[in-house]
Amino acid sequence: MNDATLRVHPRPVPWRDLLLPWRVLAHFYAHRQLAWQFVRREVLGRYRGSALGLLWSFITPLLMLSIYAVVFGMLFETRYEPAGAESGMQYVLALFCSLNLFHFFGEALNRAPRLMLDHPNFVSRVVVPLEVFGIAAVSAASVHLMISMSLLVAAALATGVGIPPTAPYLLLLLLPLLMLSLGITWLLSSAGLFVRDIQALTQPLTTVLMFVSAVFYPLSRVPEYLQGWFLLNPIALLVEQSRRVMVQGHALDWPTWGLLMAVSLVVFHLGYSFFMRTKHLFADRI
Amino acid sequence: MSPNPLPDDVVIRVETVSKRYMMWDSTLHVARYAAACCACGIAPDGAVGTRLARWRQSLRPDFHALDGVSFDVGRGQCVGVIGVNGAGKSTLLQIIAGTLTPTRGRVLTRGRIAALLELGAGFHPEFTGRENAVLNATILGLSKDEIAERLPAIEAFAEIGEFMDRPLKTYSSGMAVRLAFSVATQVRPDILIVDEALSVGDAYFQHKSTRHMRELRERGVSMLFVSHMGEIVKNLCDRALLLHRGRLLTDGPPGIVVDRYHGMLAQKEADDSERALAEVKGRGLVRSGTRQAEFGEVELLDASGRPRRAFNVGETAVLRCVLRMRESLANPTVGFIIRDRLGNNIFGTNTFLHELPPVHPAAGERLEVRFEMPLNLGAGHYAVSVSAHAGATHYEGNYDWIDQILVFRVLKGPHRFVGTSALPVTLSRRSLTPSEAA
Numbered sequence: 001m002n003d004a005t006l007r008v009h010p011r012p013v014p015w016r017d018l019l020l021p022w023r024v025l026a027h028f029y030a031h032r033q034l035a036w037q038f039v040r041r042e043v044l045g046r047y048r049g050s051a052l053g054l055l056w057s058f059i060t061p062l063l064m065l066s067i068y069a070v071v072f073g074m075l076f077e078t079r080y081e082p083a084g085a086e087s088g089m090q091y092v093l094a095l096f097c098s099l100n101l102f103h104f105f106g107e108a109l110n111r112a113p114r115l116m117l118d119h120p121n122f123v124s125r126v127v128v129p130l131e132v133f134g135i136a137a138v139s140a141a142s143v144h145l146m147i148s149m150s151l152l153v154a155a156a157l158a159t160g161v162g163i164p165p166t167a168p169y170l171l172l173l174l175l176p177l178l179m180l181s182l183g184i185t186w187l188l189s190s191a192g193l194f195v196r197d198i199q200a201l202t203q204p205l206t207t208v209l210m211f212v213s214a215v216f217y218p219l220s221r222v223p224e225y226l227q228g229w230f231l232l233n234p235i236a237l238l239v240e241q242s243r244r245v246m247v248q249g250h251a252l253d254w255p256t257w258g259l260l261m262a263v264s265l266v267v268f269h270l271g272y273s274f275f276m277r278t279k280h281l282f283a284d285r286i
Numbered sequence: 287m288s289p290n291p292l293p294d295d296v297v298i299r300v301e302t303v304s305k306r307y308m309m310w311d312s313t314l315h316v317a318r319y320a321a322a323c324c325a326c327g328i329a330p331d332g333a334v335g336t337r338l339a340r341w342r343q344s345l346r347p348d349f350h351a352l353d354g355v356s357f358d359v360g361r362g363q364c365v366g367v368i369g370v371n372g373a374g375k376s377t378l379l380q381i382i383a384g385t386l387t388p389t390r391g392r393v394l395t396r397g398r399i400a401a402l403l404e405l406g407a408g409f410h411p412e413f414t415g416r417e418n419a420v421l422n423a424t425i426l427g428l429s430k431d432e433i434a435e436r437l438p439a440i441e442a443f444a445e446i447g448e449f450m451d452r453p454l455k456t457y458s459s460g461m462a463v464r465l466a467f468s469v470a471t472q473v474r475p476d477i478l479i480v481d482e483a484l485s486v487g488d489a490y491f492q493h494k495s496t497r498h499m500r501e502l503r504e505r506g507v508s509m510l511f512v513s514h515m516g517e518i519v520k521n522l523c524d525r526a527l528l529l530h531r532g533r534l535l536t537d538g539p540p541g542i543v544v545d546r547y548h549g550m551l552a553q554k555e556a557d558d559s560e561r562a563l564a565e566v567k568g569r570g571l572v573r574s575g576t577r578q579a580e581f582g583e584v585e586l587l588d589a590s591g592r593p594r595r596a597f598n599v600g601e602t603a604v605l606r607c608v609l610r611m612r613e614s615l616a617n618p619t620v621g622f623i624i625r626d627r628l629g630n631n632i633f634g635t636n637t638f639l640h641e642l643p644p645v646h647p648a649a650g651e652r653l654e655v656r657f658e659m660p661l662n663l664g665a666g667h668y669a670v671s672v673s674a675h676a677g678a679t680h681y682e683g684n685y686d687w688i689d690q691i692l693v694f695r696v697l698k699g700p701h702r703f704v705g706t707s708a709l710p711v712t713l714s715r716r717s718l719t720p721s722e723a724a
Contacts, residue, residue, distance in 0.1 A: 005476075006292060009384050009393045037424045041410055048412035049453070125407035127384045127399065128425050280387035283380065284307065 038136035061148035108181040113192030164249030176264035183271030298359035303391035366519030369529035397476025411455035444468035480511040516544035599699035
């Protein structure tokens with residue numbers, strides 16, 4: 001046997017493995033099989049044993065879509081674009097797109113503080129790279145996002161609104177969204193073990209965040225003196241951009257995208273580093 | 287790579303491993319500590335680490351689950367870790383497996399480790415046995431192809447039949463255990479770590495897995511396992527470690543270590559029965575007599591004078607009683623009786639029956655009486671009652687009588703027999719010649 005199999009415990013993860021993006025990617029590539037198993041477990045496990053199974057991933061967003069369509073599209077008659085420039089159907093689809101994106105982040109935010117607590121056996125009894133749970137949780141949310149986005153496309157085509165040619169830009173927007181969600185998931189799943197109160201905090205925080213993230217209104221409607229504050233929230237920018245490229249047919253705003261990439265990269269590495277540097281304490285806190 | 291690489295024939299090296307549990311007063315302290323640790327990436331031995339440790343101590347003293355434990359495990363060795371509950375056995379295994387981080391010291395290991403810290407940990411109840419087996423094998427580091435190749439062997443060893451494709455929630459606990467054990471051993475680890483796993487499952491599976499562990503050992507797999515059953519350790523291991531309150535007490539041949547462990551158990555039982563006696567005294571239910579003389583200490587010792595509550599068959603025990611005289615009494619008799627758990631009289635005697643020369647202790651004097659005897663008794667629990675009285679029996683004038691003042695245990699010996707008496711049998715056997723038969 002060579003020294004490659006020699007393991008020293010404990011050995012802190014060197015900073016270069018935490019801060020160089022390709023090193024992080026290589027780490028997860030090495031664990032791709034394990035990560036895949038946990039993604040599977042997370043996605044399938046949620047509905048296993050329920051009668052409708054994965055169908056629930058369709059039913060829930062569909063239900064949401066109809067509620068929001070009735071309340072905001074028909075009762076409140078809110079619009080993103082100036083009066084006359086947007087049909088009711090367009091508004092509903094744009095709203096659905098915004099909600100999907102927000103729910104993706106909200107799901108990650110709500111799941112994160114409980115992530116380790118939900119898997120106590122894996123933390124203290126099974127030797128497993130715990131960071132894959134973050135990947136699994138975000139992947140599960142991604143599956144739901146994909147399902148609801150395909151519902152959106154189907155609805156756009158069926159109602160004759162159509163999908164604008166700028167829609168593929170959404171894939172570019174998913175990159176910062178994924179990194180942001182992963183970073184937050186890692187950060188909170190570790191912090192949630194040390195400060196249990198975070199669990200109680202994320203639920204109301206998600207609601208607050210939904211209302212300040214330009215889900216129901218365009219950022220341009222925000223009063224001048226508040227706009228600076230609203231722009232501090234990367235989710236608001238993501239939501240707005242996704243709606244613009246996916247439904248309204250505007251081109252991607254590259255400076256905004258660049259800013260989003262920078263912010264999400266920082267959050268990603270911050271969250272990952274925090275997780276990797278504290279995970280040796282998890283078993284004591286579970 | 288490391289300053290002190292592992293010699294080739296060593297697969298596990300535990301270097302002065304300590305595990306302290308910090309007793310926190312509030313979550314805020316935890317957060318401050320975690321933040322500090324994270325910010326600096328501190329080594330616990332460094333200057334900052336030491337200062338942090340002192341600060342923590344000032345908050346609340348720590349609990350030492352492990353205290354400076356060091357040992358090596360050679361390739362192909364099977365090492366049993368024994369100790370009473372709370373000795374730190376599981377903590378040690380968790381640290382070696384890598385789920386728990388030691389406060390001090392480090393662990394070097396070589397090769398693939400399969401750890402069964404809790405059988406079925408990581409199983410998902412909604413997934414089938416096969417899916418769970420694949421996940422578990424992946425966790426243990428097998429590639430997709432390796433899993434496909436070994437799945438039949440895993441299935442065969444687990445012997446759960448068509449349940450392999452049913453959700454785990456439909457399994458009996460024995461079935462889940464069989465599957466977990468099957469996966470852990472069929473992945474062909476270099477090091478197998480097992481925590482109390484063999485105490486679950488039915489007798490058939492226990493037997494089968496014991497046999498399998500022996501086979502693994504012959505194939506050169508190193509094993510480390512925890513048990514509080516001395517017999518299994520004696521049976522399977524070629525070395526044993528005795529842990530007590532986080533310290534490594536003994537490291538040596540299983541026979542010697544297990545005996546020491548049994549001795550320790552006896553000590554613990556002695557403490558327990560003393561506590562029980564205190565309660566009994568409080569109730570005053572089973573003590574009677576005029577108290578003209580009173581029992582002070584009543585102890586059961588081994589031949590070397592140490593308190594013991596567990597003895598091997600035929601081992602010498604000493605019952606030591608101290609009688610405190612309230613009044614001056616003419617030749618008080620001190621006696622005892624041993625009863626089995628059903629209350630049958632097994633043996634009893636006293637100073638009168640043994641015709642000791644008469645004494646006349648004055649008031650305030652303390653009289654010590656020692657009964658030394660080989661415990662030729664069958665395995666089981668026994669209770670000792672003591673009495674101080676005038677004449678031959680306590681009916682004549684009872685000074686002090688304490689019922690069941692202590693309980694002791696006789697352990698199963700190498701030769702099994704039935705009954706409460708161990709008669710010194712000598713056996714011989716031969717075939718009779720035809721002429722003798724006639």
